[in-house]
Structures are given as structure tokens and as C-alpha cells.
Amino acid sequence: MSNEYTNNSFERGSRISHSYIINDEEVKQYLNNCEIPVEAEDVELNDALKHDIIYPEENTIEFIVAVDGESTTIPVKKTFPSSLITFFQFGSLLIKSADLDEMEMKPFVSPSDIKKLKEIKREKFVLPTKNVALKKDIDFRTTVREAIHEFFKKTHSGKTSILATLYWFIFEQYNPTSTKNNYKLSQCPHCGTNNIVLEKDKIDFKNYSWRCTHDKCNKEILITDVFRLFEKVDKFENADASGIITYLESVTESFFIIHTIKSLLEIQDGLVNRFLFVKDGPLSFGGETANMHKPMQALLTYLNKNNKINLIGVETSGAFVDHARQIKDKLNPGQVFLLNNEHIYTYIQVGNHKEQQYGSTSYYSGKFIYKSFDERVYVLTLPVENHITYYNQPEITDLKNIEEVLMNVDKLRCDIYENALIPVAVANKLISLTNHPSSNILERFAKKNMGR
């Protein structure tokens, strides 16, 4: 095998057991019938998708905001039936680009350097995950919905709640000429009636909610129900919300960014242009929340007419990151490789979806691999105006302001973790729950607050 890119002992260890399995006859036979990604030397990079990056002479990005989230699920009752709750922490870091220039000369990031990276705020949130009822006579689905809604009442970096940002976002309030006055919800979380029309003007601003339009139901529909996470949570049987944790984490991170964008637009015209927003993971909405990619596309398209929205997604694990390491030597330093449908379905997501458009139901961005001038590889996404046709024939000009954004990504490089960026690594460290002295403290907190 030619996995020369792995260089830490953990990965080396797993590689040894890996080759042992490959030598097993039965496994070999099984693999013969499977389509698996090819070896590095067999990957062909289409030269038309390679582009040399030239950093601009001037840097107009003065600040960087990086958002990261983490969750830990713990038992509150270990005996059967087990009860679980999940602690979430989200953080935004505000970094001055000039501080990074100072840090650039040093081999390691010191604690005093980290102090220069200011946290906007850390937000904590508890989600009942399994067999937990917070109030009597309320079904589990409602308990989960209300917990999420309650969390979105926070103001975080702004003066208004994130719920207000969600309203602004889905009804295109940022655009004075928008005619968007209703939003079609997939189904009512109570009675299941399909295509409930949520009218912009009929919202009850007290709780950012509506009443179900079905006469016999008339129950409360929350604005956060547009994330559709409730569809994954049963009302009574299998009271279990563990299937929504990842999507909730990702959608919350996205909304922390959208919320900060809104706040900046309100503070001063043009201020947002001086910022770069960094999201952990790709710029997309996964699972049940996928529909959010449409209003996101609308927001970015509108704002880009008058402003410059610098927003980038950084992937730190997964098949694309593995592939990027695999083809590292096929790119020159300072080169990007734009990923198209053909490349993705031939080498990364092998299978029978060659007819499909990559990410057409969840992405609002174009994905590419970047090999920086100091030879680190990153899997990145930048917003594109038409994500559906983008993956047929990606063009470098589709990726707005890519050269300046990459110049700043390069400044964020982190020497502590391989191919990690400072905000992601530091945010991970700052908000890490698993590194907490003891998860017992959390457990006790949970029990105390739930009267167990």
C-alpha cells in the first residue's frame, strides 16, 4: 500500500491491521465484488481543474470569526431503560488578522497567543436525548423541539435572538424588494398534516411560532421546526433523539455565523466585508436540515451584490480529507484542484450515483482541495451561486475571492495538529467537554437539574 501520507503512530498502527485483513482470502473475494477507491498512483487529475493561486498584495480581511461546536452524550440513569442527555457547547472565536501575522514567525502557539484569539461567547445547551421527560404531560418530541427552540432564543454575538435571525433568514428580510411572505413546512409536528404554510405576517413574535392551520389540531408550530429535526424523533415509542445530534450541531454552527453576519450588517454598512467566517465542516446543511441550503443560497446571492461575504468551510476528517492526502504529491504548492462530479464519483464516493449532481440537495458551495505554499493540504468549500451546475464544470471564477480567502486560511495554519487550522484547533480545545476534568460533574449537574 502506498499510504505514505500517514505519519503518526496511531494511523500506522491501524494500517498494519488493515493490511492483515486485506490478506484474508474471504475478505479479498468480497472486495473483488465491491467497487472501492483506487490507489493513489491510479488517480488521474484533470489538468483543467488545477489552478495556481496568486495571493493578492493587499489583505482586506481584518478579522476572522471561527465557529465550532461539540457535544457529549452521557447517561443520567444507567439501569434499563437507560436515560441519556447530551451537552452541547458552541463557541465563536474572533481573531485579528494582524495578530496572526505576529504569530507567523513562531513555531508554536503559546498560551498568550491564544489569549489574543477572543471568544465572542460560549453557549451551552442540554438536549434530552433518550427517555427523559422534563415536564409532565408533554410527549418526547415536544420536549426535544422546545429544548432546541429555547436554545435559539439566545442572542449570542448580536442584540436580538437567533430566532429573530431565523425569521430574517427564511423570509428574506435582508432584501427590501423580496416578496417572500410564506414558508412551506414539510409537516405539522403534532398532527402530521403535510405542507403547512407558515405565513410571514401571522407569526406570533412572542415565541416565534404559529398555530397549525389544520382545524382539529391548532397546536403550536415553532419557527425552529423548519429544521425538520423533529421528523427524526418519535413522540412516544423509542423516545430517542440521538439521530439528530450531528445535524443539530452543524445547523447551529451555521446559524451562529448567519447571526453574526446579520449583526455586522446592522452595525455598519460594509463592515461585513472585512470579515472571514470559518465553519468547521463543509458549507452545507445535512440530513433533515438540507432544505436550509436554499434560503442560504438566496442570502449569499443577495449579499454578494452589495457586499463581500467571505465564508469558508474546512473539513478535517472523512473521505475527502483522506483523498486529499492521497493525491497530495500530484499538486504543486499553491495549487487548488476543483472537484467535479466525475472526479468525486470516480475516486471518492464510488458507487452508482454517477447520474446525480454532487451535493445538489444540501450544498450551497463548491468543494476543492488546496495545497498551500508550505505543502499542507486542505479540503475546503466556498459558496457558489449555482451549486447544481457547478459540479458539472467548476470554474475558479465561480469561487468568489478565493485567492484572498486562501491567503488568510494559510495564516491560520496550526502547528499543533497536522493540517488543522488555528480556530478549529483552539476552539476544540476551549470548548472541549471530553477534556473536562470529570464528566461526573456534568452528570451531577444533570441529575440536580432534573430532580433525579
Ligand SMILES: [Zn+2]
Ligand atoms: Zn397540526
